[in-house]
Amino acid sequence: MSEKAKIEDYTAPAGGWGSVRAVASILTQEEVTLLGSEILLKQNKPGGFMCVSCSWAKPAKPHPFEFCENGAKATAWEITGKTVGPEFFARHTLAELRTWSDHQLEEQGRLTHPMRYDPATDRYVTVSWDDAFRAIGGELNKLDPRSVVMYTSGRASLETSYMYQLFGRMYGTNNFPDSSNMCHESTSVALPEVIGVPVGTVLLEDFDKADCIFFFGQNTTTNSPRMLHPLQKAAQRGVPIITFNPLRERGLERFTNPQNPIQMVLTGGTRISTQYHQLRVGGDGAALLGLCKAVIEADDAAIAGKSPRVLDVAFIEQHTSGFDDFASYCRQASWSDIERSSGLGRADMLAAAKVYASSNAVIANYGMGITQHRHGVETAKMIVNLLLLRGNIGKPGAGISPVRGHSNVQGQRTVGISEKTKLVPLDKLAELYAFEPPRWDGLSTVDACEAIIKQDVKGFISLGGNFLRAVPERSLMEPAWSKLRLSVQIATKLNRTHLVPGTVTYLLPCLGRIEIDRQAGGEQAVSMEDSTTCIHGSRGQRQPIAETLLSEPAIVAGLAKATLRPNPRVDWDAWVGNYALVREAIERTYPDQFKDFNNRLFQPGGFPRPLGARERKWKTPTGKANFTVPKAALNPPQEGNGVFQLMTLRADGQFNTTIYNEDDRFRGVIGGRQVVFMNATDMADLGIKQGDLVRLSTKADDGVERSLGGLQAVAFDIPRYSTAAYYPECNGLIPLWHYAEGSKVPAAKSIPVRISRDMAV
Known part of the structure; x- marks a missing residue:
């Protein structure tokens, strides 16, 4: 068993000297020279490369250092001088490597050669690119396309993603699950039904115009730290920022800008949240109901007192449908039920609603703390309900802002990575490329797991x-x-999935986004879409770590040529030689979204895709924005009697499944990830002391044993009956059927568990 983590108080603000030390540490750890670190000056800059970490917006007038601590970690992780070549695999069997930690695996460095798994030796062995493509194509042609899944993470460029989905559909499959299925699919399901678009409506400049900002279930400190810059500016001009989250996250409390010498000398940082409400895990829908109820009751009182209305009546009458039913539901909901379900007091919700009602332009941000719940779709719609009450969609400084994760996870959907055929222009693809695409809906991530x-x-x-x-x-x-x-x-680096081989297994290493991509037509650029629907160009800046690497478009093209019959409408080699031709194809497929794509590729700040809801054009069945009556906001919590609601979370030293180090300095955890954060009173009730080892067991009656032991109990500021531990370590506790209704997003933020002393250690 590994040593226990060291637990200490961390009282400094986000950013500041802690961030500077973390950046210096990762550069040293990854053996990035001073010359290499200068690449950071080109990160998120016009003509430079877009961050390979989060998808937060990039300003038209960037800061001198337009990267955050996590972005620097992601860059150092990719441009590391360490390599994993044939010699590494000759020394290690996969059975041995499966005993290594996630951090140890990726820390070995960049993959350099295409590899094939050899079951006789339990090792990866080198294979030529041509042989790999030929063998994979042969295997694909032996399989029913319906039995093949083509998954994407959130980093592939728009060009690669378009080529990948076209290859798959020409092959005959619509099985395109992606990382959206595991995070913001709840958004993609909820928003089209209520405002007619699947994405947020806020642009970066709206943060300069907002006079109130809300946060629901989003930790900007670890998920999108560059977002702290516009938040700090808003806070400094007196904008109230109101946060609802079970844990107090440092970046939403205080922030020191490492680029500001005066702030670096002063130790206090800027206060971010003016109100911070720690609701119970899963209590967001009820809290939002409380906010809406308070605003509607305030409007009722204004009518009775013949005072100015609180609601934006003109907006509601002209632009919305369903208000009367929703208002009636809110009036009838009891405050006692709302308090019990949310874990908040009535006074807390009234205080937040009062600020909202007095503000003219409000932005509502949310993250996976909303979407990864059983009722994530409904809760996202509740955020829309709140915004519609005062016309806070489709005007400057206001709107809904789902904060996406990986750097191009949103853009991949835009260019056809979807298992839902209604979201893909199949007729246009058929017209352009003279083939008949499959018309059946494919497998989502959960569907794919069930089928596997x-x-x-x-x-x-x-x-x-x-x-x-x-x-x-x-x-x-x-x-x-x-x-x-x-x-x-x-892949670019070795990870745990690579260590569980199938009968025929290939590991194909690709160029990273930061590396110079030289093709027949010269050095190539790629593109991606940020959280605010703005498209950015990205150009690699560093020499490739190995000459044996191929770009992602080249790998997709190699697989396609080895699998498909030649099609005179698709010149894969020409596309690989000049990615501008792929962008022209994207523009032909989506002419309303990508007009003049190549000429706008490096527009400062990116160019926004057209979005009807920004102009109050509602592409919904009613032709209006829709209020919706919730069905589960007041469901009683499944807690007490030894049952807790577990939320998984990320540490400061990670991004998604990539573990840069095993620290989480903002929560005071040093040198370990096997911890569980608990309310001190809950610990006392269970007879658990600080540092005791405990076991989490999922409360489920389906015959599958799901438990995780050896977890160090840490007393933390978290509501009673709520608990938290790290992702991805806790994913094994999530039943496959425990997902958001309507979107099938795994409900990783509300897992019912029992906690006991771990007697096995």
Whole structure:
């Protein structure tokens, strides 16, 4: 068993000297020279490269250092001088490597050669690119396309993603699950129904115009730290920032800008949140109901007192549908039920509603603390309800802002990575490329997992990502994965999924986004979409770590040529030689979204895709924005009697499944990730002391044992009956059927668990 983590108080603000030390540490750890570190000056700059970490917006007038601590970690992680070549795999069997930690695996460095798994030696062995493509194409052509899954993580460029989905559909599959299925699919389901678009409506400049900002279930400190810059500016001009989150996250409390010498000398930092409400895990829907009820009751009182109205009546009458039913529901809901379900007092919700009602332009941000719940779709709609009450969609400084994760996870959907055929212009693809695309809906991530367990999926191609580590139901998924006929992993670094081979397994290393991509037509640029729907160009700046690497577009093209019959409408080699031709194809497929794509590629700040809701044009069945009556906001919590609601979270030293180090300085955890954060009173009730080792066991009656032991109990400021521990370590506790209704997003932020002393250690 590993040593316990060291637990200490961390009282400094986000940013500041802690951030500077963390950046220096990661550069040293990854053996990045001073020359290499200068690449950071080109990060998120016009003509430079877009961060490979989060998808937060990039300003038209960037700061001198337009990167955050996490962005610097992601860059150092990619441009590391360490390599994993044939010699490494000759020394280590996969059985041995499976005993290593996630951090140890990726820390070895960049993959350099295409590899094939050899079951006789339990090792990866070198293979030529041509042989790999030929063998994979041969395997694909033996399989029913319906049995093949083509997964994408959130980093592949728009160009690669477009080529990948076209290859898959020409092959005959619509099985395109992606990382959106595991995070913001709840957004993609909820928002089209109520405002007619699947994405947020806020642009970066709206933060300069807002006079109130809300946060629900989003930790900007670890998920999108550059967002702290516009938040700090807003706070300094007196904008109230109101946060609802079970844990107090440092970046939403105080922030010191490392680029400001005066702030670096002063130790206090800028106060971010003016109100911070620690609701119970899963209490967001009820809290939002309380806010809406308070605003509507204030409007009722204004009518009775013949005072100015609180609601934006003109907006509601002209632009919305369903208000009367929603208002009636809010009036009838009892405050006692709302308090019990939210974990907040009535006074807390009234205080937040009072500020909202007196503000003219409000932005509502939210993250996976909303979407990864059983009722994540409904709760996202509740955020829209709140905004509609005062016309806070479709005007400057206001709107809904789902904060996405990986750097191009939103853009991939824009260019066709979707298992839902209604979201893909199949007729246009058929017209452009003279083939008949499959018309059946494909598998989402949860669907794919179920099919893998049933052995209905035979082949799996992964364009990036660490699928087995990211998904639920690990105890069932890993044994089932080894029964795949074909597993193809396109990656930059070694991860745990690569260590569970199928019958035929290939590991294909690709260029990173920061590396110079030289093709027949010269050095190439790629593009991606940020959280605010703005498209940015990105150009690699560093020499590739190895001459044996291929770009992602080249790998996709190689697979396509080895699998498909020649099609005179698709010149894969020409596309690889000149990515501008791929962008022209994207523009032809989506002319309303990508007009003049190539000429606008490096527009400062990116160019925004057209979005009807920004102009109050509602592409919904009613032709208006829709209020919706919730069904589950007041469901009684499944807690007490020894049951707790577990939320998984990320540490300061990680991004998604990538673990840069095993520290979480903002929560005071040093040198370990096997911890569980608990309310001190709950610990006392269970007879658990600080540092005791405990076991979490999922409360489920389906015959599957799900438990995780050896976790160090840490007393923390978290509501009673709520608890938190790290992702991806806790993913094995999530039943595959425990997902958001309507979107099938795994409900990783509200897992019912029992906690006991770990008697096995």
